[in-house]
Amino acid sequence: MPEFVRLEVAEGIGTIRLDRPKMNAISFQVQEELLAAATEATQRDDVRAVILYGGEKLFAAGNDVKEMADLRYVDMAKRARSVQAAVTAVAQIPKPVVAAVTGYALGGGCELTLAADIRIASESAVFGQPEVLLGIIPGAGGTQRLPRLIGPAKAKDLIFTGRFVKADEALAIGLVDKVVPAETVYDEALAWARQFVNAAPYALRVAKAAIDRGLETDLDTGLQIEQMAFAEVFGTEDGAHGMASFVENGPGKAVFKGA
Numbered sequence: 571m572p573e574f575v576r577l578e579v580a581e582g583i584g585t586i587r588l589d590r591p592k593m594n595a596i597s598f599q600v601q602e603e604l605l606a607a608a609t610e611a612t613q614r615d616d617v618r619a620v621i622l623y624g625g626e627k628l629f630a631a632g633n634d635v636k637e638m639a640d641l642r643y644v645d646m647a648k649r650a651r652s653v654q655a656a657v658t659a660v661a662q663i664p665k666p667v668v669a670a671v672t673g674y675a676l677g678g679g680c681e682l683t684l685a686a687d688i689r690i691a692s693e694s695a696v697f698g699q700p701e702v703l704l705g706i707i708p709g710a711g712g713t714q715r716l717p718r719l720i721g722p723a724k725a726k727d728l729i730f731t732g733r734f735v736k737a738d739e740a741l742a743i744g745l746v747d748k749v750v751p752a753e754t755v756y757d758e759a760l761a762w763a764r765q766f767v768n769a770a771p772y773a774l775r776v777a778k779a780a781i782d783r784g785l786e787t788d789l790d791t792g793l794q795i796e797q798m799a800f801a802e803v804f805g806t807e808d809g810a811h812g813m814a815s816f817v818e819n820g821p822g823k824a825v826f827k828g829a
Contacts, residue, residue, distance in 0.1 A: 575603035577610050577617075582767035583760060584617035586660070588624045593631035596678040598649070600634075601656040604682075608659035615828065618771060619763035622660065622669040622686055623756060629671045629695070630679025635704065650709060657710045661685035661782075664775040666766045670759035671695045672752055676734070681708060684715040687778070689745070690759050691737045692752035697745055700732035718785060720744045770808040770826040 574590040574597075586607045588594045596604075611617050624630050633653075641649070660667065660682065669675075669686035676698045683689050683697070691697075699712045707713060708729060717725035720743050728735065740746045750758050766774060780799040784792030803809045807829040815824035 572603040572606065574600050575607050577607040579614065579617055581764075582616065582618040583621060583763045584611045584614065584619070585621045585623055586611065588622075588630055593674070594624045594628060594679065595632065595634040596630055596682070597634040597637050598652070601652060604656040605659045608656065608663055611665070612659075612663050617665065618769070619666040619668070619766040620663055621756070621759045621763055622667065622682065623759070624672065624675075624679070626672055626752070626756075628673030629669070629675040630682060631674045632677030632679055632700075633710070653709050654711060657681055657685045661711070661715075664778060665771070666763065666774060666778070668759045668762050670755045671697075671746070672755050677701055677708070677712075678710050681710040681712045681715070684711060684719060688747045688762065690748045690750060690755060690762065691740060691746040692755045693737050693749055694752055695737045695740065695746070695749075696734050697740050698732065698734040699729045700734070702730060703732040716745075768826065770806075770812060770824075771828045772806050772808060773803050773812075776803055 574588065576587050576589070578585045578587060586604070588600070588604075590597070590600055611620050638646075657678075667686045669683040669689045671683055671689055671691040672695060673692070674696050675683050676696070677700060680697050680699055699708050699716065701708050701712075708716075713725075713729065716728065719725075724743050727733075735743070735745065737746065737749045741749050748758065776799045780796050783795050787795075808824075808826045812824040812826065
């Protein structure tokens with residue numbers, strides 16, 4: 571059984587819960603358990619959307635620096651892929667993913683939030699990539715996902731300075747999508763995720779893949795990706811049923827089977 575990361579599933583929603591007192595430091599073990607949880611959420615048909623959550627007090631205060639302090643180039647060269655693997659597995663969950671962020675989301679914790687499709691933060695949330703202050707750099711996607719989300723200039727400011735960003739600024743620069751009182755963060759994330767419990771899961775999967783793959787390339791190639799994805803969903807039962815239901819009954823009446 572996992573010690574620090576668990577996948578809790580209820581009514582179509584999977585919550586990947588980090589629980590490593592006191593600060594949810596992301597150790598190598600946490601990375602392995604996070605990878606396993608993301609893989610399980612990907613594979614389970616009863617999980618239609620996913621919430622990333624670190625608890626009521628904080629999300630994750632960063633990677634376990636004590637664990638990395640004595641490592642040198644050869645050591646980290648062997649581990650660098652696994653450092654990224656857990657966050658990448660979350661980013662590749664083919665379902666809507668929302669990060670419910672309370673308190674600190676720093677370093678590896680901030681990078682984990684970047685793997686979600688949207689981020690809902692508490693008014694007291696604090697984000698940052700302070701690795702440069704330790705003489706290192708973000709290693710779990712921060713140098714790549716952050717500039718794609720907020721633009722290169724803003725990302726360079728945060729990464730070069732290592733400064734912390736409070737919730738209001740995070741909202742203003744596009745690092746988070748919504749700021750709410752701390753006591754409502756999880757409920758807000760749950761409400762967002764519930765929208766997709768009865769949605770067409772294959773259409774969501776294909777839409778997410780088209781968006782994510784398109785962002786990695788030029789517009790013309792992205793449009794080609796969309797063309798193929800658009801044709802692909804016409805091979806699903808949900809697509810045929812959804813369009814027939816729209817013609818006969820209007821929007822919002824279709825009951826999808828996930829096929």
